[in-house]
Amino acid sequence: MVFLIGLIFGSFFNVCIYRIPSKRSLVLPNSFCPKCKKPIEWYDNIPVLSYFLLKGKCRKCRAPIAVRYPLVEALTGLLFLLLYLNFGVSFPLLRGVILTGFLIIIAFIDFDTQYIFEVTTIPLVLAGLFLSLLPDGNPWNSLLGAITGAGILYVIGMLSLILFKKEGMGGGDVYLAGAIGAFLGWKGVIAMLFLSFILGAAVSIVLIGLKVLDRKSMIPFGPYIAASALAVFFFGEKLIYLLMPLLPRN
Numbered sequence: 001m002v003f004l005i006g007l008i009f010g011s012f013f014n015v016c017i018y019r020i021p022s023k024r025s026l027v028l029p030n031s032f033c034p035k036c037k038k039p040i041e042w043y044d045n046i047p048v049l050s051y052f053l054l055k056g057k058c059r060k061c062r063a064p065i066a067v068r069y070p071l072v073e074a075l076t077g078l079l080f081l082l083l084y085l086n087f088g089v090s091f092p093l094l095r096g097v098i099l100t101g102f103l104i105i106i107a108f109i110d111f112d113t114q115y116i117f118e119v120t121t122i123p124l125v126l127a128g129l130f131l132s133l134l135p136d137g138n139p140w141n142s143l144l145g146a147i148t149g150a151g152i153l154y155v156i157g158m159l160s161l162i163l164f165k166k167e168g169m170g171g172g173d174v175y176l177a178g179a180i181g182a183f184l185g186w187k188g189v190i191a192m193l194f195l196s197f198i199l200g201a202a203v204s205i206v207l208i209g210l211k212v213l214d215r216k217s218m219i220p221f222g223p224y225i226a227a228s229a230l231a232v233f234f235f236g237e238k239l240i241y242l243l244m245p246l247l248p249r250n
């Protein structure tokens with residue numbers, strides 16, 4: 001059940017990923033084929049299943065459908081299921097579902113456009129702060145986390161501008177780290193940033209080694225932040241103290 005609900009949400013996230021960069025409505029018009037512009041019937045718009053039934057092609061014009069659509073749907077279903085299995089029906093599940101949804105949208109848009117839109121990050125900051133008011137939450141830690149996350153990336157961005165005369169961090173990354181801090185708290189967001197730098201460096205070294213990228217390529221940082229944030233959200237203090245053993249315990 002939870003996996004199927006995740007697939008349906010994933011289908012909506014595809015619409016967001018595709019339409020937010022061009023500032024189009026998320027509700028209207030209904031989905032249409034980007035090639036022949038004909039509307040997609042509901043029976044051809046079933047998450048994952050329709051892709052296989054249509055063998056990855058538009059029913060009308062036979063234009064190929066990007067394999068990323070069913071992949072985003074399956075990823076969402078899988079993450080929602082893991083959240084449910086890990087947290088049960090609880091306040092952390094609610095936070096996890098909201099955080100995961102936004103991070104999927106933000107990471108894929110950043111991957112496509114090298115841009116993180118404020119319309120995706122500012123609502124996430126507000127959601128994180130608001131959800132910290134629930135009975136199990138810690139509003140003070142949430143606020144401190146938002147300031148810590150945004151502050152660290154802001155300072156790195158300024159240093160990069162002064163030392164290397166180039167923008168090392170986009171403004172969108174600053175908002176995104178702030179939003180994640182509101183969900184993970186100040187220790188969580190420090191561990192998240194540390195993990196995202198390790199991940200980003202490791203993947204870049206491999207891709208430069210394989211000559212997929214060269215040293216001058218612009219590499220979007222959002223996907224690493226998103227993956228690291230989900231890892232810290234899932235594993236909590238175990239992962240935080242593994243990455244950052246010197247952080248104070250309480």
Ligand SMILES: [Zn+2]
Binds near residue numbers: 037038058059062063
């Ligand atoms: Zn078509």
